[in-house]
Structure formats: C-alpha cells, structure tokens
Amino acid sequence: MGESSAKIETRELDAYFGSNKAVKGIDIKVKANHATAIIGPSGCGKSTFIRCLNRMHEVVPGTRVTGEVLLEGEDIYSRGTNPVDVRRRVGMIFQKPNPFPNASIFDNVAYGLRMNGIRDKAFIQEQVERSLKQAALWDEVKDNLDASGVSISGGQQQRLCIARAMAIEPEVLLMDEPCSALDPIATSKIEDLIFDLKNDYTVIIVTHNMQQAARVADWTAFMYLGELIEFNKTKRLFENPEEELTERYITGRFG
C-alpha cells in the first residue's frame, strides 16, 4: 500500500514504563477504513502499543514514548500538538466496559460532545441517537435514556462505550480486547458491529482471540515481546504466515 493511503503510521515507536521497554521499534502502516487486528501473547505490549496511538500511554505516571506516530502524515507527538486534540480524532474502547455510573445513558453518550464545547441541544440529541443506532443499542435503550449508564448488561455497557466514543466522530477507533469481559452472544454482537464500523472508520482491535481476528479484521499484526513480528493480510497471516514465530503462535505450539 502506498504511503499516502496510510491512516496511521508508526516509525521506530518505543514505549517505556520507567526503564522497562514494553514496545520496541514498531513500524506499521494502517490503512484507512479497514479493520486491523493485533494479536500476541498476553504481556507482549499490545495494549501499550495502541495506547501510544492516541497519547493515552503518557497519562500513566513514569511512562515515555519515542519515535513517531503519523496520523494522516502528521506526527501526533510533535511539539505543539495537544493530546486532547489527538484523542478527539482517535477514540478508544477499553477492555472492561467503563460507562460513567453517575451519568444517564444519554449523558454518557453526550459527554464527549459537551467536553468539546457543544451546547446545541438539538444537535446533541441527534448525535446521541445516531451514535446509539450505529452501536446497535438504540432499540434496546431508547425508552430508557435516563437510566444510569451501569443499569444495563455488560454487553450493552460495552456498546454504550462504543456509542460514546463514536458520538464525537473520531476518525480512528482503537479497541483493547473489547469483548474479553463479555459472553459469546454479546461478543458476536460487537463483532458484527466492528464489521460495519470499518466502512466508515479505521478500526484497530487488540484481541487475544485468533478466531475473532480472523472474523473481523482485514489485516492482522502479530506482536511478541514488544516487537512487531509480522503484519499481513489476515487470511495470509493465518493460512500461510511468513514468520516461523507467527506460525508457532497461531498453531498453538508456543514454548
């Protein structure tokens, strides 16, 4: 793929916790409007890597990032770039659903809009409805928008978080094992959702579940011990990987 079509590109990206280097020299180009999965054994740096892509890594005290992350060609770590602006363009869904318990379903979704200074009630209303529909949650909560964000099931909470992230119309959605706390039915709903989302968004999803990567992602990256081992078309990576390490991981023969 050509350089111009990369939505997000990293160059020699390193991320540290104190002196511990958790992400080591990652170079990757992620295409716009595709879903990209990141797989790899637990602790290999998947979460740390995607948290570098919206400058969330730095909110943990004692951390550091070096290298470049280009969002449409512009380095989000360049001097003078406000992390708040980056996070508005690159949304994030966390491993455990984390709706705001003291806010209603409506206010959860409206939160990002309000933080962006939007006061137009009609617009907020419209945007909340659109996002909840996009997250396939509208029909389940439309009569209950005043209920607390934690009054719904875990799967619904995670879709609420997706709606909340989408309300501010980010260009990229980062998802960190979004289904790991959910049952199979809720999981398949979210997978369908991701499949639809990638038409309009660039989706990067971390998963420890290889079937899930195979189902939802066009491209898949395999990480091991902080390094990017292989980045390939999903089908290729699972059927005929280039690296022996990848092969050993996907066939379950890992030492």
Next chain:
Amino acid sequence: MNNDEGGPNDPVHNGWNPPSAKLDGLRETLNHLILTSDGRFQLFCGALAFSAVAIFAWVVGYLIEGAFPVLDSMGYKFFTGSTWSFDQGIFGALPFIGGTLYTSAVAMMIAVPISVGIAIFISEIAPKWIGTPLGFLVEMLAAVPSVVFGIWGIFTLRGFMRDQVEPFLQGSLGFLPFFEGRTFGIDKLSAAVILAIMIIPTISAISRDALKAVPTSQKEAALALGATRYEMVGTIALSYARSGIFGAAVLGLGRAVGETMAVTMVIGNVNSFSWSLLDPGQTLSSLIAANWWEAPSGTVQQSALIGVGLVLFVLMLAINVVGRILLSRVTKVGRVRVE
C-alpha cells in the same frame, strides 16, 4: 451495622437447647473464660471494650442529671430563649447555638473549597514527590494543639485580620450585614478562620482518599473522549468522589462545632448573637470554657452550663453519626465497584 462479632445475639449460639444442655454450655463457657489464659484474655479485652460503653453512659447520665435543674426552671425556653443572664438567672442558649452554627458554617465555607483544592492537587496534579510530603504537612496541621492556635490567633492572626482582611472586606462588601461594625480582630470571623485552619487537615485528607479511590478506568474514559485533566476532575472524579467529600465535610463540621480552646481565645466572649462576623460572639463550647469558674457547684448557673454541654453533645453526636453513615456508604459503593 456492625455484625461481625458473635455476641449474645449471634444466631448460632442462640439456638434452642434443652435446659440441662444450656446449663452445661454455660458452665463450659465460664470454665473457659476463667480457667484458661486465652479465656482470661478474652474476658479482659471484653471488659475494656465495655468500659468504653460504660463511660459513655456515665457522661450522658451526668449531663442529663446536671442539666435537669435548668431545664426544670426554663423549660423549652432554654433552647429558644435569647437572653442569658447569670445574675437574673435567665438562661436562653439560642445565641450560642446560633454562634456555634454560624461560625462553623463560615469555617466550612472557607475550609471546604480549600481542602478540595488541596485534595485535587495532591491526588491528580502534583507529582508524587511533591504530593506526598505536601499531604503529610497538611495533616501535620492537625497536630498543632488547639491552645497553640489560640495563642497564635491572639498575637498574630488578630492583627492581620484587624489591619488587612477586615478593612478590605468592609471596603468591598461593607454594605452587607455580615461585615458591619468595628474591625477589631477578636470576633466571629477570626474564630471561623481558625476553625477553618483546624478542620482543613481532616477534610483534605479524607477528600484526597475519596479522589484516589476513583477508578483509573473512569478517569481514562474521560481523557480518551478528549476531556482535559481539569475537565476530567470537574466532571468525573468529583462526581464519583462526591459522597466521600461530603462525608469529609460533615466530619470536619463535627470537629468545628466542638472545638473549644482556640475559639474561646479569639471569639471575644460576648453573650449575644449578631449576623456581623466583625462582632464578637460566643459558641456553646466557648461559653462553658469562659464561664465555668464563675458558676459555683450546685447552682442553677452551673446547671445551665451543663445544659449547654448537653446541647453541644447532641449536636456533635448527630453530625458525627451522619458523617460516618455517609462515609460507610461510600466505602460500600467502592467495594461493589471494585476493579
């Protein structure tokens, strides 16, 4: 609420037993308590625990008994009357109830915002190497004895209030009834400022703990939606920690209401109530401290002071119970939402 000990109400030990078995059980328990060292230790600790209850009952009993003569002669007017005269034997405690609530309320208005600011700074803004020593120093304010605050209040704070703060307040807000009269420095405002300083350690420490208990996942959710750190604290962290902060404020209020020595030294000890903070006044506790030696034993004057003590006790008890309930609810919520 505290049902973690198997006392006489413990259902397991309270089941029905045939009388003879019951007696056997009793004998066994007694033997255990008296004959074994473990049993004697349990008995000893139990006695210590019950002695606290006994002392509490003793104090309450003393207050009620001691207050009886004045309640008998004044009736409900003891609580609602606003004349207090040792010489005429008229005792209406309303000015002191008012003085206590008023100075404490003003102290809260000063202390709560400052304490929450300190708590936010320590838990969310300052790096650890600043926040930890700063929190320690603020808590050390609580180690300054009340009488030392009183001396400092008379010799240092008083001049500052009289020459700087009060003229400024009168100049800018003098049209309000709260800032009428002479600027003297020995008055309700100085008392409220000292009270505020004395309760800041309590309120800021508990608020800080409440803010630190806000789950990282909640804070990160807000930040990832493009909230600034400032917006995140204002919308999510404070909302999550609000009952803890409220409980902290109530406990601080409890301390302010009962504080005696420093207040007695700076409030001016005038037995009437006025809305001007620049007037001297009197609180329930400062009234007792300032007048105790003038009320001979066994007189209605002394009974009146004991009655004031009873009012103070009931007020503080109510505030502390409310504060504890609020805080216990917070920790319960925290337990349910454990990460």
